[in-house]
Amino acid sequence: MIMLVPENNHNTAVIDIGSNSVRLVIYRIEGRSIWPLFNEKILAGLGRDLRQTECLHPQGKKDTLIALRRFKAILESYTLSKVHVVATAALRDAADGPEFAHEIERVTGFKVRTLTGREEAHYAGQGVRCGQLEAEGFVGDLGGSSLELINLDPQSTFKGLTLPLGPFALGAPKPMDVEKTYGLIRTQLDPLRSQFRAKTFHAVGGAWRNLALIWMMKVNYPLQIIQQFELSARDALTIARLVAIQSPTSLEKFPGVSKRRMENISYAALVLQGLIECFEIETICFSANGLREGLLFDDLPDTYKNLDPLIEGCANFGARHGISENLGPALAAWATEFYDSVDVDRPSEKLIKAAAKLADIGARLHPDHRADLVCDQVLRAPIPGQNHAERVFLACALYTRYSGDAYTKEPVLVSRILGDERHLQATQLGLTLRLGCDLSAKSAKLLKMAHIRQDDKTLIVSAKAGWDDLLLGEQTRKRARALANALKLSLRTESY
Incomplete structure (x- = not known):
C-alpha cells in the first residue's frame, strides 16, 4: 500500500x-x-x-x-x-x-x-516556468507521437495545441524520407505562423535533449547540463540538419544516446528544423523540466509560484547543508550596501542573493578541499533559474569565497561561457563574502556591527565602537586586504 x-x-x-x-x-x-x-x-x-x-x-x-x-x-x-x-x-x-x-x-x-492535448501543452509550459520563471517565447514538447505547443505570454488567449508530429506519427522507426517528411512537418506548422512567432523557443523532450548533448560533444562544450542551455538558431540548424540526414548506423556512432533513442532522433531533428525555419526562431533554450515538473508546479500554492526559482533553490540547497536561514539575507544586504559605494561593475541583485545563500555550504567539508568541492557542487547542482553563464559565475564566486583566489582550474569555462569581465566580478563577490563570513564568524548579528565601503581610492572597513577589537582582528585585515587588492584600492580600518 x-x-x-x-x-x-x-x-x-x-x-x-x-x-x-x-x-x-x-x-x-x-x-x-x-x-x-x-x-x-x-x-x-x-x-x-x-x-x-x-x-x-x-x-x-x-x-x-x-x-x-x-x-x-x-x-x-x-x-x-x-x-x-x-x-x-x-x-x-x-x-x-x-x-x-x-x-x-x-x-x-x-x-x-x-491528458488532453491542451492539458499536455499547459503542463509543459508550466514545467518551463517552474525552472525559469521569466521565460519568454513559446514551448514545444516533443513526445513519441505528438508535439505540443504553447505560448508563454501571460496575455495570450491561445492556450496551446497538439500536433501529430512526434517521431512515431511521422513514420519512426522506419528510415526517413527527408524531403517528404519535411513537407508533412511544414504542412502542420505553416498555418500557425501568426500564433507562434517568437525569438525564443523552449525545447522540451528527451529527443531534443539528446540533440543538445550531441552538439555539446561535437564542439567539446565544457558544461554538459541541459537546463537553460541555449543554442543560436544557426547552431541548432547545423546539428538538426546533420542528424536528420544520418542513417541509423551512423547515428549509433554518437556517444551518450541510446539505440532506441536513435530510432527517433532523426525525426526529432527534422521537426526542430521545421520550427526554426517556420517561426523564425533566434534562440533555442533547452529545458530539463517538462510535463512532470509542470504537474507539480501547478499544484503549488500561488504564493510560491512567483518566487524566484534560483533564490529559493539556493536557500533550500543551503539549508540542507546546515546554513543558518539568517546568514544569507544578512550577507546579501551587507554586500549590496558595499556595492552601492563602489565604483565597479557589479553583479545582479539576484546573483548577489544567490551567492550569499550558498556562502556556507562548505562548512562541513574537509578544509583542504572545500573550494574545489563547493565549486563543483554549485556548478552542477540541479538548482533551476540560472543560465549557464550565471551557473559558472556562482561556481567561481564560491570557489573564491573558500580559497581566496580567482578560479583558474578550468579556464575553458571562463573563456567560453563566462568571459573575463564577469569572472572578475565573481572573484570580487567571492572575496566580499569571504570577508563578511570571517569578520562575523558567520553570525548575522555580528555582521550588523561592521560595514565596508569605498571612499575615493580607499576601501574602508569599519566596526561599531566597542566592537572594533573583536571584529577587526588579524584575519579580518587579511581578508580585507585581499578584497582591496582585487579592487585596486588601499585599505583602512576604523571604528564609528
Missing part, C-alpha cells in the same frame, strides 16, 4: 506513460523547490505502430505493465503526499487506450489520467 501523508515539505511522485517511454520520478518538494530523488524509465514504445494499427504496441503494453508493477513496489517503500499517474498521446489516440487504462488500474491499482 502506498502511504500518502500531506505535509509542507514532502515527497511526491509522477508516473508518466508516454508514447515512447514510461517513467517514474520521485520528487522532494521544499517550498517552491522541486528536487528529483529517484528517476527510472523504460522505452516501451507504446505508440510505435499507432499510425498503422490505431492500437497500442502489444509488446509495449506488456513492458509497460511490468514496469508499472515495479514502480508500485518502489512507491510503497516511500511516504508520499500524492502520486500523479498520467498518460499522453498514445493512450489518448489509440482505439484501445481506454481499455489499457482500465487494465493498468486492475493490475496495479493506478488510476490513469489521460
Whole structure:
C-alpha cells in the first residue's frame, strides 16, 4: 500500500506513460523547490505502430505493465503526499487506450489520467516556468507521437495545441524520407505562423535533449547540463540538419544516446528544423523540466509560484547543508550596501542573493578541499533559474569565497561561457563574502556591527565602537586586504 501523508515539505511522485517511454520520478518538494530523488524509465514504445494499427504496441503494453508493477513496489517503500499517474498521446489516440487504462488500474491499482492535448501543452509550459520563471517565447514538447505547443505570454488567449508530429506519427522507426517528411512537418506548422512567432523557443523532450548533448560533444562544450542551455538558431540548424540526414548506423556512432533513442532522433531533428525555419526562431533554450515538473508546479500554492526559482533553490540547497536561514539575507544586504559605494561593475541583485545563500555550504567539508568541492557542487547542482553563464559565475564566486583566489582550474569555462569581465566580478563577490563570513564568524548579528565601503581610492572597513577589537582582528585585515587588492584600492580600518 502506498502511504500518502500531506505535509509542507514532502515527497511526491509522477508516473508518466508516454508514447515512447514510461517513467517514474520521485520528487522532494521544499517550498517552491522541486528536487528529483529517484528517476527510472523504460522505452516501451507504446505508440510505435499507432499510425498503422490505431492500437497500442502489444509488446509495449506488456513492458509497460511490468514496469508499472515495479514502480508500485518502489512507491510503497516511500511516504508520499500524492502520486500523479498520467498518460499522453498514445493512450489518448489509440482505439484501445481506454481499455489499457482500465487494465493498468486492475493490475496495479493506478488510476490513469489521460491528458488532453491542451492539458499536455499547459503542463509543459508550466514545467518551463517552474525552472525559469521569466521565460519568454513559446514551448514545444516533443513526445513519441505528438508535439505540443504553447505560448508563454501571460496575455495570450491561445492556450496551446497538439500536433501529430512526434517521431512515431511521422513514420519512426522506419528510415526517413527527408524531403517528404519535411513537407508533412511544414504542412502542420505553416498555418500557425501568426500564433507562434517568437525569438525564443523552449525545447522540451528527451529527443531534443539528446540533440543538445550531441552538439555539446561535437564542439567539446565544457558544461554538459541541459537546463537553460541555449543554442543560436544557426547552431541548432547545423546539428538538426546533420542528424536528420544520418542513417541509423551512423547515428549509433554518437556517444551518450541510446539505440532506441536513435530510432527517433532523426525525426526529432527534422521537426526542430521545421520550427526554426517556420517561426523564425533566434534562440533555442533547452529545458530539463517538462510535463512532470509542470504537474507539480501547478499544484503549488500561488504564493510560491512567483518566487524566484534560483533564490529559493539556493536557500533550500543551503539549508540542507546546515546554513543558518539568517546568514544569507544578512550577507546579501551587507554586500549590496558595499556595492552601492563602489565604483565597479557589479553583479545582479539576484546573483548577489544567490551567492550569499550558498556562502556556507562548505562548512562541513574537509578544509583542504572545500573550494574545489563547493565549486563543483554549485556548478552542477540541479538548482533551476540560472543560465549557464550565471551557473559558472556562482561556481567561481564560491570557489573564491573558500580559497581566496580567482578560479583558474578550468579556464575553458571562463573563456567560453563566462568571459573575463564577469569572472572578475565573481572573484570580487567571492572575496566580499569571504570577508563578511570571517569578520562575523558567520553570525548575522555580528555582521550588523561592521560595514565596508569605498571612499575615493580607499576601501574602508569599519566596526561599531566597542566592537572594533573583536571584529577587526588579524584575519579580518587579511581578508580585507585581499578584497582591496582585487579592487585596486588601499585599505583602512576604523571604528564609528
